[in-house]
Amino acid sequence: MIASTPVARWTWGRDDDSADALVRCLRDLLAAYSVLAAHRLVIGEPKVLLTVAESGTSNSHLFRGELAAAGTQGLGEADRLAREVATGLRPGEIGAVDASADCAGMLVGETEEVPQAGLFRLGASAFAGFAGTELVTFSDAWMLYDLKGRPQPALHVANAPRLSAALRELSEVLGSETDPEDSTYFGKPTETGVDNFFDDDGTASDVWTGFEIPYRNRVFHHTPGFAAGYRRSADGEVQYVPVHGEHGVLGYRAGLLWLERLSSAHEDGLAPSRALAELAGLSAEERPGTLHLTSLRELASGN
Known part of the structure; x- marks a missing residue:
């Protein structure tokens, strides 16, 4: 199941002044994407949304646009994209640099792999000698129970180890420990995956009905409510x-x-x-x- 808002979020951060902010940001984003691609958690070449803020201002940008990466391996592609952006920068001093990519990926089912849009959002940022990376998932495929509280042992066994391995490798590639962020409405991120919420009687919580349906009804307030009906x-x-x-x-x-x-x-x-x-x-x-x-x-x- 794919939720409208994050199911879980992980971050990595380190002090790093080895290159300028633009290069650091793009290198980290593509390095992280490469790790996820090795596990087929993301597929295709990333479309990167990049924002370069002007130093000392809160709402002025030197660059904002989408970049098409031709590959994710090594530092060469990140450096090429950085040079491409540099030619289009407005005059001014570079401040914070932020990059993100919405990612489709493959989920392993009982008999085959199935492409799934909106599986992850990957982000990276660099500013004042600090580099940070964020991974957000909108899927419950890594959880023992789905968002409605129904057991999904086969899906969990097939996909949870893939995410766990990727989180471990991201820590190595990014030179920082994996930091599970706060719990969301849907799950509790850990260093190796995502845990379900449980009710007082020990059953897995139906967070889909409790949070996703009300959220959709707020967003689509002009449409018929998301009640019983066709899937x-x-x-x-x-x-x-x-x-x-x-x-x-x-x-x-x-x-x-x-x-x-x-x-x-x-x-x-x-x-x-x-x-x-x-x-x-x-x-x-x-x-x-x-x-x-x-x-x-x-x-x-x-x-």
């Missing part, structure tokens, strides 16, 4: 139908109407595939398209 996430392929209007594929406001229609279809007892076909007005010969959920999200975002 809003899936493993493997999903069926989809583009909804077109006069000016192309419809967006947010049409989405609200469709959520209401799907809620009514669920109350009427329709299976998800039948509800999709009926609401889209498909004939018996037509079938909804199928895509993996990650690919469908990329299609919807225009990537």
